[in-house]
Amino acid sequence: MMDLFSLQGKRALVTGASRGLGRAMAESLAAAGADVVCSSSKKSGTDETAAAVKALGREVWQIAADLSSTEGAHRLVDEVTEAVGHIDILVNNAGTIKRHPAVEFPMSEWEVVLRTNLDSVFVLSQGFGRRMVEKGEGKIINVASLLSFSGGITVPAYTASKHAVAGLTKALANEWAADNVQVNAIAPGYFATDNTQALRDNPEREPAIRGRIPAGRWGTPDDLGGAAIFLASRASDYVNGHVLLVDGGWMAR
Helix, strand or coil, rough: HHHHHHHCEEEEEEEECCHHHHHHHHHHHHHCCEEEEECCCCCHHHHHHHHHHCCCCCEEEEEECCCHHHHHHHHHHHHHHHHHCCCCCCCCCCCCCCCCHHHHHHHHHHHHHHHHHHHHHHHHHHHHHHHHHHCCEEEEECCCCHHHHHCCCCHHHHHHHHHHHHHHHHHHHHHHHHHHHEEEEEECEECCHHHHHHHHHHHCCHHHHHCCCCCCCCEEEEHHHHHHHHHHHHHCCEEEEEEEECCCCCCHH
């Protein structure tokens, strides 16, 4: 049964792999046997992740990409294909968040969030998914959010992008499932990362959030590894268009 979770012989691309959830997923996929392409906005940003992947005995590549532009996303597809060849597992993790009241939200920041969190997901999924469909196998894992289900406060662009990621996951799964390409998403709950630093520093919201999590704590990046391995492996070959909550029970409360 454990062979179902093996990623031996597979090559994965993880965007936003410099730290936090992206780094944890890159290391987890490597621990399961995958060679990993680590991408972030700066090539040196993934140095620590790459070192950890190498320490696990896996091959690693570092490719920088500015995913706040569609040109940057297209360029990443081309550069990864040239350097590595076929990608078996795509993890669309890169993202950004901007916080402003909706009445004051700058359109320039709205556009950055949507291009980074949504447009790049489609461009990369299309670019690598085309090859997966031709080959007749592949795994795409998008990173959604609890804000794929609710509205949040002062993060309208992020919320819109993550609702869209959940919908895009289902749309691509509908088209590609018959070609043995599984497209699914992970929706992390409240994790202790850079993106949630403002919330964790808020003396009112932090205890309110933690108090609603049945597990009684914020998630750590390591909590995401098992879900990533499952959705990247043969164990999930009949899982299509699913948004997997990894939230300590938040949505069940």
